[in-house]
Amino acid sequence: MNRLRRFVVIAATVCSLTAPAVFAASAVKTPNFEKVKLDNGATLLLMERHDVPLISFSVVIRGGALSDPTDRLGTASLLASLLEKGAGNRDANTFAETVASVGGSIETGASTESISVGGSFLARDQKLMVELLADVLQRPRLEQAQFETLRDRSIEFIRAAKDSDRSALTPIYGAASLFGAHPYGRSVGGSEASLAAIKHADIKQYYEDNVGADRVIIAVAGDFKTAQLKSLLSRAFANWRKAGKPLPVVGKQAEVTARRVLLIDAPDAVQSYFWCGDVGVARSDPRRASLDIVNTLFGGRFTSMLNTELRIRSGLSYGANSSFDRMTQGGSWELGSFTRTEKTIEAIDLALATLDKLHSGSIDAAQLESAKSYVLGQYPLALETASQWAYQLATLEFYGLDRSYIDDYGNKLAAVSLEDAKRAIDEVIPTSQQLVLVVIGKAEAIRDGLRKYGPLTEVKLSDPEFQAKP
Numbered sequence: 023m024n025r026l027r028r029f030v031v032i033a034a035t036v037c038s039l040t041a042p043a044v045f046a047a048s049a050v051k052t053p054n055f056e057k058v059k060l061d062n063g064a065t066l067l068l069m070e071r072h073d074v075p076l077i078s079f080s081v082v083i084r085g086g087a088l089s090d091p092t093d094r095l096g097t098a099s100l101l102a103s104l105l106e107k108g109a110g111n112r113d114a115n116t117f118a119e120t121v122a123s124v125g126g127s128i129e130t131g132a133s134t135e136s137i138s139v140g141g142s143f144l145a146r147d148q149k150l151m152v153e154l155l156a157d158v159l160q161r162p163r164l165e166q167a168q169f170e171t172l173r174d175r176s177i178e179f180i181r182a183a184k185d186s187d188r189s190a191l192t193p194i195y196g197a198a199s200l201f202g203a204h205p206y207g208r209s210v211g212g213s214e215a216s217l218a219a220i221k222h223a224d225i226k227q228y229y230e231d232n233v234g235a236d237r238v239i240i241a242v243a244g245d246f247k248t249a250q251l252k253s254l255l256s257r258a259f260a261n262w263r264k265a266g267k268p269l270p271v272v273g274k275q276a277e278v279t280a281r282r283v284l285l286i287d288a289p290d291a292v293q294s295y296f297w298c299g300d301v302g303v304a305r306s307d308p309r310r311a312s313l314d315i316v317n318t319l320f321g322g323r324f325t326s327m328l329n330t331e332l333r334i335r336s337g338l339s340y341g342a343n344s345s346f347d348r349m350t351q352g353g354s355w356e357l358g359s360f361t362r363t364e365k366t367i368e369a370i371d372l373a374l375a376t377l378d379k380l381h382s383g384s385i386d387a388a389q390l391e392s393a394k395s396y397v398l399g400q401y402p403l404a405l406e407t408a409s410q411w412a413y414q415l416a417t418l419e420f421y422g423l424d425r426s427y428i429d430d431y432g433n434k435l436a437a438v439s440l441e442d443a444k445r446a447i448d449e450v451i452p453t454s455q456q457l458v459l460v461v462i463g464k465a466e467a468i469r470d471g472l473r474k475y476g477p478l479t480e481v482k483l484s485d486p487e488f489q490a491k492p
Contacts, residue, residue, distance in 0.1 A: 050401065050402050050405050050428065050429070050431070050432055051428075051429050052414075052425040052428050052429055053069055053070075053071065053411070054069070054070075055067055055068055055069035055070075055243075055415060056068045056069075056248050056252070057419075058252055058255075058256070060235065060256060060259060060260055061260070062235035062236065062259075062260065062261075062262055062263070062264060063234075063235050063236030063237075063238075063264060064235040064236070064238050064240065064259050064260075064262065065238070065239045065240065065419060066240050066241075066242075066252065066255050066256070066259075067239065067240070067241040067242070067412075067415040067416065067419060068242055068243075068246075068248050068251060068252055068255075069241075069242070069243040069244075069408075069411055069412070069415060070243075070244075070245075070246060070247070070248055071243055071244055071245065071408050071411065072245050073245075074244075074245065074408070075144055075145040075146070075245045076142055076143070076144060076145060076244050076245060076408055077142065077143055077144075077145050077148055077151060077242060077243075077244035077245060077246055077251075077408065078140075078141070078142040078242070078243055078244050078407070078408040078409035078411075078412045079139075079140065079141055079142075079151070079155065079240065079241065079242045079243075079412055080138070080139075080140045080241045080242075080409075080412035080413040080415070080416040081138060081139040081140065081155070081159065081238060081239065081240050081241070081416070082136045082137075082138055082238070082239045082241075082416045082417075082419075082420050083136055083137040083138070083139075083159075083232075083233055083237050083238050083239075084135065084136055084237045084238075084239075084269055084420070085098065085135070085136065085137060085232040085233075085237060085265075085269060085270075086098050086132050086133050086134055086135045086136040086137055086210070087099070087132065087133070087134045087135075087205070087208045087209075087210045088134060088135055088205045088208070088269075088270050088272060089228065089231070089232045089267075089269070089270060090208060090212075090228075091224065093216065093219060094212075094216055094219050094220045094224055095208050095209055095210075095212040095213060095216040095217075096176065096209070096210070096211055096212015096213070096216050096217045096220060097212075097220055097224055097225065097228045098132045098137055098210070098228065098232070099131075099132040099176070099210055099211050099212060100169065100172055100173055100176065100212075100217075100220060100225060101132070101137065101164075101225050101228055101229055101233075102130045102131050102132040102137045102138070102139075103130060103172045103176075104162060104164050104165075104168055104169060104172060104225065105130045105137075105139060105158050105159075105162050106118075106128055106129070106130045106139075106158065107163070107165070107168040107172070108162070108163035108165060108168065109154070109157035109158045109161055109162045109163055110153075110154075110156075110157030110161045110163075111157075112157070113163065113165075114163075114165070114168055117154070117157075120150075120154065121141075121154065124143065124144060124147045124150060125143075125144060126141060126142065126143040126144070126147060126150075126151065126154075127141045127142050127143075128140075128141035128154065128155075128158065129141060130158075132210055132211075133210055134205070134206060134208065134210055134349060135349055135350060135420075136420065137233070139155070139158060139159065140409070140412070140413070141155075142244075142408070142409055145244065145245035145246060148246055148251060148254065149254065152251075152254045152255060152258050153258070155240075155258075156258040156259065159233070159238065159259075159262070160259075160262050162229070164222075164225055164226055164229065166222045169222050169225055170222070173217055173218075173220060176211060176212065176217050177214050177217050177218065179211075180211070180212075180213065180214055180217075181214065184288075184483050184484075188288065188291075188293075188295045188462050188483075189295050189358070189360055191286075191295075191462060191488075192295050192296065192297035192358055192460055192462060193297060193356065193358070194209050194211075194488050195284060195286055195297070195460045195462070195488050196297040196298075196299050196354075196356060196458065196460045197209070197299075197354065198488045198489045198490075199282075199284045199458050199460055199479075199490065200275075200278070200299050200300070200301065200354060200458045201275050201301075201354075202489075204272075204273075204275045205270065205272055206272070206275060206349065206351075206352070206353070206354070207489070209488050213486060213487045213488050213489075214486035214487075215486035215487050216487070218486075230266045231265060231266040231267040232265050232266070232267065233265060234262065234263055234264040234265030234266070235259060235262040235263065235264055235265075236264040236265055237264075237265045237269070238259075239416050239419045239420060240255060240259070240416075241412045241413070241415035241416035241419070242255070242412060243408040243409070243411040243412040243415065244408040244412075245408075272350070272351050273351060274301075274304075274351045274352045275301050275352060276301065277300055277301045277452070277456065278300045278301065278452065278456045278457060278458055279456065280455070280456070280476065281454075281455055281456065281457050281458075281459065281475055281476035282458055282459070282476045282477050282478075282479070283458075283459045283460075283461070283472050283473075283475050283476050283477065283478040283479065284458070284459070284460045284461070284478075284479050284480075284481070284490060285461050285463070285465055285468070285469060285472055285478055285479070285480045285481075286460070286461065286462040286463075286480075286481055286482070286483050287463075287464070287465035287480060287481070287482050287483060288462055288463060288464060288465075288483040289464060289465070289466070290464075291363060291462070291463045291464045292362065292363055292464075293360050293361065293362055293363060293463070294360060294361055294362075294363055294366040294369075294461055294462065294463030294464070294468060295358075295359075295360040295461070295462045295463065296358065296359060296360065296361075296366070296369070296370055296373075296459065296460065296461045296462075296463075297356060297357070297358045297459075297460040297461075298356065298357050298358075298373065298374075298377075298457045298458065298459050298460075299354050299355060299356035299357070299457065299458055299460075300354065300355055300356075300452035300456055300457055300458070301352055301353075301354060301355075302346050302347065302348065302352060302353045302354045302355040302450065303346070303348060303352060303353065303355075303450055304348060304349065304350060304351060304352050304353065305348040305349060305350065305353075305421045305423070306421055306422065306423060307348070309446050309449070309450065310431075310434075311431065311434040311435045311437075311438050311442075312438050312442045312443055312445070312446035313346065313446050313450055314397055314435070315390065315393045315394060315397060315435065315438050315443055315446075316380075316385075316393075316443050316446050316447055316451065317344055317345065317346060317355075318393045318396055318397055319380075319385060319389055319390075319392075319393045319443075320344050320357075320376075320377075320380050320451070321342060321343045321344025321345070321357055322343065322344060322345065323396055326342075326343070326344075327376050327379065327380060327384075328342045328343065328344060328357060328359075328373065328376055329341060329342045329343065331372055331373075331375075331376045332359055332361075332369060332372060332373060332376075336369075336372060338361045338362075338365050338368060338369040338372065339359045339360055339361045339369060340360075341359065341360075342357065342358070342359035342373065343357065343358060343359075344356065344357040344358075345357075350421060355450065355451060355452065357373060357377070359373060363463060363464050363467050363468065364467070366461065366463060366467075366468045366471065366472075367468065367471040367472070370459070370461075370472075370475070374454035374457075375454075377451075377452075377453070377454045378453070378454050380447060380451065381447060381448070381451070381453055383444060385440065385443055385444070385447075386440075387440060390438070390439075390440055390443060394435055394436060394438065397435055398432060398435055398436065401431065401432060401435070405428065414428065459472075459475050459476070462483060465480060
């Protein structure tokens with residue numbers, strides 16, 4: 023559910039469509055699981071899997087950055103980090119030592135729409151697992167010293183990224199520019215300015231307002247007896263209060279109708295990092311299979327159209343990709359790459375020309391079959407372990423999807439036709455004239471060249487906010 027996405031490239035990239043690949047994907051079925059709804063609104067999802075003596079859990083709390091105060095973005099992210107820094111009777115060190123002493127793991131995070139807690143424990147330690155999870159969610163210590171350390175560290179991480187990891191920043195600037203005041207444009211991790219404005223009391227207030235039983239989904243998969251674990255979890259969470267406030271209502275953002283440009287000036291840059299995006303589709307969109315095929319062909323694998331043009335043929339970049347970020351009420355489609363400063367305009371031109379080529383009907387039957395093979399081959403790999411199944415169950419529940427989202431996906435992929443793919447391109451993938459273009463680079467060298475793409479807004483990389491001032 024976070025915005026910084028990367029594609030994993032493996033040898034299956036260039037494999038051809040084979041019967042075993044189709045069968046493997048089509049044969050993926052969601053194992054049986056039990057859903058329990060507690061009186062306070064908490065949802066439990068329990069899937070027994072006795073292949074290894076492990077139990078994994080994936081907890082999702084609705085809200086995330088959507089519930090951040092508009093002038094204190096990053097509050098949910100800081101709270102998520104604090105959840106594992108001491109809970110119940112255990113301070114941060116004791117809590118970490120308790121988890122490590124039994125070989126367990128608990129990790130927390132935040133995204134645009136949720137706060138998450140995930141982890142794994144040996145099956146024999148399930149009582150301790152439930153105790154620790156209940157403490158994390160219901161009795162976090164939220165100590166001021168830990169808060170101040172995490173807040174200061176988060177600010178330093180942003181400053182470090184501005185120096186050495188600028189490719190990680192283009193999606194953040196991109197979302198802010200694409201969505202504007204819409205909640206999907208919020209930086210989940212906040213900005214230097216917004217983080218500095220967050221006080222310890224803000225964290226406590228966010229917790230009271232936005233963390234509670236009616237917001238939580240607890241998915242567990244692994245080596246347990248359902249009746250026993252259901253009893254443990256029900257007792258642990260049955261008396262938890264509800265969140266103090268309702269979830270914010272979010273509408274769908276309008277798509278981009280004309281190209282515009284945001285230039286972030288980095289005077290010392292020897293490379294330019296660029297991002298192009300438009301408003302995309304929701305997680306529940308029925309064109310999922312066709313869109314996954316299309317995106318794989320365009321920018322979702324090493325041999326994609328985009329990477330072939332920008333890296334393999336022209337040598338303008340070491341990598342280029344495209345992706346969807348699908349959320350509850352839409353999301354985004356985006357492409358990204360980087361190049362030497364003097365090649366900035368050439369690389370952007372080539373990326374946009376490749377997008378135009380996609381819209382011109384360049385996909386043929388052989389490419390379609392190759393993409394099917396790739397996606398069908400990758401699909402089962404995310405549905406193997408207890409940890410993966412816990413995550414998938416939580417995801418289905420969060421987005422209001424049923425098991426057919428998993429069970430029917432392979433067959434839907436195999437059934438995608440050229441007409442389906444072309445229709446998906448026309449309906450969802452933006453043209454080169456319907457994009458927000460974001461570039462981090464040396465403004466003095468590239469400003470004039472960028473003006474041809476549309477109205478240009480310029481900010482400084484050193485500015486403490488990601489959102490351009492109106």
